Amino acid sequence: MxxxxxxxxxxxxxxxxxxxxxxxxxxxxxxxxxxxxxxxxxxxxxxxxxxxxxxxxxxxxxxxxxxxxxxxxxxxxxxxxxxxxxxxxxxxxxxxxxxxxxxxxxxxxxxxxxxxxxxxxxxxxxxxxxxxxxxxxxxxxxxxxxxxxxxxxxxxxxxxxxxxxxxxxxxxxxxxxxxxxxxxxxxxxxxxxxxxxxxxxxxxxxxxxxxxxxxxxxxxxxxxxxxxxxxxxxxxxxxxxxxxxxxxxxxxxxxxxxxxxxxxxxxxGKNKQKESKKIQNLRDYLIKKVLKEIPKAQLNGSRVKRSPNNANFSFSDVEGESLLLQLDMEGLACSTGSACSSGSLNPSHVLLALGMEPEQAHSSLRITLGKYVTKKDLDVFVAKLKRILIDLRKISGKLLAEYYAKKNKQTNLKNYGK
Ligand SMILES: Cc1ncc(COP(=O)(O)O)c(C=O)c1O
CATH class of the missing domain: 3.40.640.10 (Type I PLP-dependent aspartate aminotransferase-like (Major domain))
Structure with a gap:
């Protein structure tokens, strides 16, 4: 690789x-x-x-x-x-x-x-x-x-x-x-x-x-x-x-x-149990670290009844596709949803099925682990993710502030003279 x-x-x-x-x-x-x-x-x-x-x-x-x-x-x-x-x-x-x-x-x-x-x-x-x-x-x-x-x-x-x-x-x-x-x-x-x-x-x-x-x-x-x-x-x-x-x-x-x-x-068949345990430990390490170190992060789906290799998060105030692209530029390959539908801009049917709002579903990231992933990889991933999220949230915060300022101005103008 x-x-x-x-x-x-x-x-x-x-x-x-x-x-x-x-x-x-x-x-x-x-x-x-x-x-x-x-x-x-x-x-x-x-x-x-x-x-x-x-x-x-x-x-x-x-x-x-x-x-x-x-x-x-x-x-x-x-x-x-x-x-x-x-x-x-x-x-x-x-x-x-x-x-x-x-x-x-x-x-x-x-x-x-x-x-x-x-x-x-x-x-x-x-x-x-x-x-x-x-x-x-x-x-x-x-x-x-x-x-x-x-x-x-x-x-x-x-x-x-x-x-x-x-x-x-x-x-x-x-x-x-x-x-x-x-x-x-x-x-x-x-x-x-x-x-x-x-x-x-x-x-x-x-x-x-x-x-x-x-x-x-x-x-x-x-x-x-x-x-x-x-x-x-x-x-x-x-x-x-x-x-x-x-x-x-x-x-x-x-x-x-x-x-x-x-x-x-x-x-x-030969390595299933050993590999599975190792990957599950890495997954638990990742989930703990993300939820502890990243504000407004949420794990999607059951914490325990999940595959040892899967961690799917939502990060509010960011858009999953932008996050994915930024991570990609930093050499980190993960996904927003299933690989077969990640070309689609529709929110994931899976996350919507869990009762999530479309904006929240749009802010999701799927990280799936395998036998070549190390703890060090996950440390690098979380450090980069943290930095990217700060930048993206600044932009989305600015855009939201501009959006509301514009909206308020329009409302004020509409109300003017009433
Ligand atoms: C649950 C599930 N079913 C079916 C498929 C399709 O598999 P294939 O790529 O072998 O057609 C995938 C692939 O992502 C999958 O994850």
Whole structure:
């Protein structure tokens, strides 16, 4: 990584681990075969893909034929939701009631937009569960939302912006009980993209039917991910073509990417607890320091039920984008919201969902930590942040004073002679 940059945006993406890169490299050059080809080069790639599948399956305590490789979590989430709906309609008449999906208001845009589209096209009805100021849904809301025609529940494990953790294990248990009394089982999907590095993703324990993940959040390459599909889950392909991935996902396998994913998840499995503890200590150090040393700073979302790597703050009287740009000029890379929507000037839908005012949501900063961050990096970050905030607040204070002076003058002029 560029030594001059202090990278604090690990929820957006992570650098590829040197061991991962080493494992991938031969599959770009001398071992370039198509994993579906029958000759030696194809078989070589196919064996390596099978090993990667084994590593991913082991990590989730799943079977190898329950792992579908995709291009990342966006595709996994699309396949999970659209695939379940497609399978449902394959066996039904149009006259039957629309299937019902339950999700939350603060999902990643790839889940939210998929659900909104399904709703708009009249394919499904959708309930969006609220989240509260702590950034966590309530099981009671979920229970209340259940209907006779509920087909799918899709709830993210860890929110990508504020890092809050949803009660996935509890939901799994609750659903197992409910499903034992239903003929049409409710399918449970979780987007675990931001969770797998820190939380329990043993699918046998959580009881999820579908789980999405992405390699580039765990020191693997971009453009590759997986969807865990529990055996017997009714799901159909959404992309027509070859018969790869047990006919669920057509397209030539990204063998080098898949091998990278396999290596990344293997390394994660070995170091998960140790890394997680180390990163959590750094996060706690950062949160304490920011809240102590910076006036008018607020931590967004629950203090405790959050990812070990996430700290999301609001700093009143400043604009998040300006703050971000100033930090960038000082060699500090962080983010205002999710990387996918940070080009947008709309306030974050996640922060608004917590009940924040748009101005407050606009003043937020997401700092996400990873394995290469040090305490010294955080000291440098806080020192620079403090200085930048003083300058920005001076400007915003001046602008506000000018604004009110102008407003008062106009009011005085309007009132003149009355
Ligand atoms: C929670 C969550 N879901 C889905 C995605 C999309 O992942 P990908 O970049 O692999 O498509 C991201 C990426 O930021 C994410 O954080």
């Amino acid at each position: 560029n030594k001059k940059i202090i990278y604090l945006d690990y929820a957006a993406t992570t650098p590829v681990d040197a061991e991962v890169l080493k494992a991938m490299l031969p599959y770009f050059s001398e071992k370039f075969g198509n994993a579906s080809s029958l000759h030696i080069l194809g078989r070589e790639a196919s064996v390596a893909v099978a090993n990667a599948r084994k590593s991913v399956a082991n990590f989730f305590n799943a079977d190898e034929n329950e792992i579908i490789f995709t291009s990342g979590a966006t595709e996994s989430n699309n396949l999970a939701i659209k695939g379940v709906l497609r399978a449902y309609f394959k066996n039904r008449k149009n006259t039957e009631k629309k299937p019902h999906i339950i999700t939350t208001v603060f999902e990643h845009s790839c889940v939210l937009k998929t659900c909104q589209k399904m709703e708009k096209e009249g394919i499904a009805e959708v309930t969006y569960l609220p989240v509260y100021a702590d950034g966590i849904i309530k099981i009671a809301d979920l229970e209340k939302a259940l209907k006779e025609n509920t087909l799918l529940i899709s709830i993210m494990y860890v929110n990508n912006e504020i890092g809050t953790v949803q009660p996935i294990l509890q939901i799994g248990k609750m659903l197992a009980k409910i499903n034992s009394e239903r003929t049409e089982k409710i399918i449970f999907h979780t987007d675990a993209t931001q969770a797998i590095a820190y939380f329990d993703t043993n699918v046998k324990k959580s009881g999820v039917d579908l789980l999405s993940m992405s390699a580039h959040k765990i020191y693997g390459p971009k453009g590759v991910g997986a969807l865990y599909v529990k055996k017997s889950t009714k799901i159909a392909q959404v992309q027509d073509g070859g018969e790869q991935e047990f006919t669920l996902r057509s397209g030539t396998l990204n063998s080098s990417g898949i091998i990278g994913l396999g290596k990344a998840i293997e390394l994660l």
